[in-house]
Amino acid sequence: MKPLEGVKVLDVTRVLAGPFAGMMLADLGADVIKIENPKGGDDSREFTPFQNGHSAYFMSVNRSKKGITLNLKTEEGKKIFKELVKKADIVIENFKPGTMTRLGLDYNTLKEINPKLIYAALSGFGQYGPYSSRPAYDLIVQGMGGLMSITGYDDRHPIKVGSSIADLLSGIFTVIGILSALYARRKTKRGQMVDVAMLDCLVAALENAVARYTASGKSPAPTGNAHPSICPFETLKTKDGFANIAVGNNALWEKVCKAMGLEKYINDPNYDTNPKRIANREKVINLITEKTKTKTTNELLKELMAENVPCGPINTIEDVVNDPQIKAREMIVEIPDPTGQMLKVQGIPIKFSDTPAEIKCSAPELGQHNEEIYNKWLHMKKSHIKKLKEQGVI
């Protein structure tokens, strides 16, 4: 048994944030039906990179789902959607706010059909507020949410996170919203609407930056890779690259000095406490870097780990894919593309002892499960399904 077995989800999302939420629910065991327009489907089916003509991007965020087509702009399509809603626990959508209302398929309409429905709407700025109708892209939200202003070394070069973190965070928080609403439904016997915005989620992930602003009255500056109040705790240069090091206390200072042949500095009155090392940060980093620059990253990490100094490499994606811990945790797994060739994708980051989550299948091809789902959910006959296809409804 999987954790969410029996939960029925209609996933009318596109591109990244919504599909990622649907995929998590599917990996957790829910029956997730991805509904796409019959003319091409999810935009991300066209996104690079491709493997054997199929978008690896699309496949990597739509696994474990079944896929059907349905044209929500046709009257027949709307009718069929409402029939599906009667059987569903959850609808997830990530259209621009207002789109589902224009289609006549908004929460207020659907709850009349199924009062137990949980309706999750994911958008850039949320369902209300002055920016609600603006288009959002991850880059724009990372800028507006303040994260770019505290990332990097210098406020003359604001930097965005290398993955679409605003999209991903909103997908993840949407899952929390849905699961919480499922829990509440046990008592209330009612569904509800869950409204999640990328911008809100990014703000929630600013960590202590807001507290620092309130306490000091000043906007935090980008902190680079160095810890603002611990030293040495940052990225250091090596002969062939970089390594991270985290010397959180004086015992670790002693160890790092030993590992680097810098024993004479262990009790040096300029460096023997963290406040002194912070005050003399440049000197500390120069001292250590003179040593680290003479070693390859692998040599350095081996020497530091021998002394139990917290440290680690800056892994490339290739390193990640081949890392023994990441392998042991099944965080890189393989699924077949439609031609049967395997594609590496990320695994499931929640390990359950009793009801493990599981990748059920690869992402569906467009309309792959039309016959199965329309028959199983709505008892449609083959001939009717064929007719709907000819009419462009599915």
Add this chain to the structure above:
Amino acid sequence: MKPLEGVKVLDVTRVLAGPFAGMMLADLGADVIKIENPKGGDDSREFTPFQNGHSAYFMSVNRSKKGITLNLKTEEGKKIFKELVKKADIVIENFKPGTMTRLGLDYNTLKEINPKLIYAALSGFGQYGPYSSRPAYDLIVQGMGGLMSITGYDDRHPIKVGSSIADLLSGIFTVIGILSALYARRKTKRGQMVDVAMLDCLVAALENAVARYTASGKSPAPTGNAHPSICPFETLKTKDGFANIAVGNNALWEKVCKAMGLEKYINDPNYDTNPKRIANREKVINLITEKTKTKTTNELLKELMAENVPCGPINTIEDVVNDPQIKAREMIVEIPDPTGQMLKVQGIPIKFSDTPAEIKCSAPELGQHNEEIYNKWLHMKKSHIKKLKEQGVI
């Protein structure tokens, strides 16, 4: 009613990832009891910044909880913990793997006392695998998980995200694990262990980087702030700073040209399709930047928005705190510190229509709810609580 009303959580976490998970559950309506050692409590009570002598850091990730003290190293403390476990739905801990076993309070022991218990363990590398016992810090996990290798402009300057994103992601995924296990428990009538690692969660958030690696056989390079396959879609310089712009199609190219007085380039055969703009990226960016550099960010955004070009500022934290959308969504709220002065913290990024989540109270002072909780949960008398305190048990 709040979504998780009635759920009882024992939160024995410290610092960031675990406390953040506990806080989400508390905001969602669970009764979260934060259990701290009587000698100083959570390390983060000493973390800067401070407001009126209280850590704003601690307060910002422990609101909505009640707080008790308990020394888990004493026999009496262990006994009391087990009594609390009998009444709890959930235990969350973020000790190094093995610590709870050494204390005799691991999942296998506790499930004998309470078979319905959900036990969530959050750690740097997870409960198994070759790195399981290594110490983890956010910086080190960001490096090992590959995110630093794709963030920034250049692989000679790997950059970490400005907030502790590995910690936060693991806290958020832990909540999904807990809520999924709660759902499964309805059917299985059993609890289970949920094992979440910071490294796994970071890998799960690499988005399409792994797919790009598999499809091309090469590790993706840092992409800076520019979209790899759309142009112009990046951070541009203005007279007084920067702005993000996202020109996703030819209609938007026309609009951005109009807004910038560059009409003559709309149909220029060097720039009239996205592939051509990508091929001539440097020229495109130079053309536009010559215009954007003559305007302040506010002027520029006004002009672009008038043409409905997706764009946005690089907000500082002060800008975020004062942003009308973020205010309208209640994503910056105030809670009182123990002296009564207000502290700004982030709000709750999930908006429920029927059972809204809510910040219940400020973070507890050390042992603030000892009398209330020990009396309510275990029916202890005041005199007994006083004795336990004198003995250093609580």
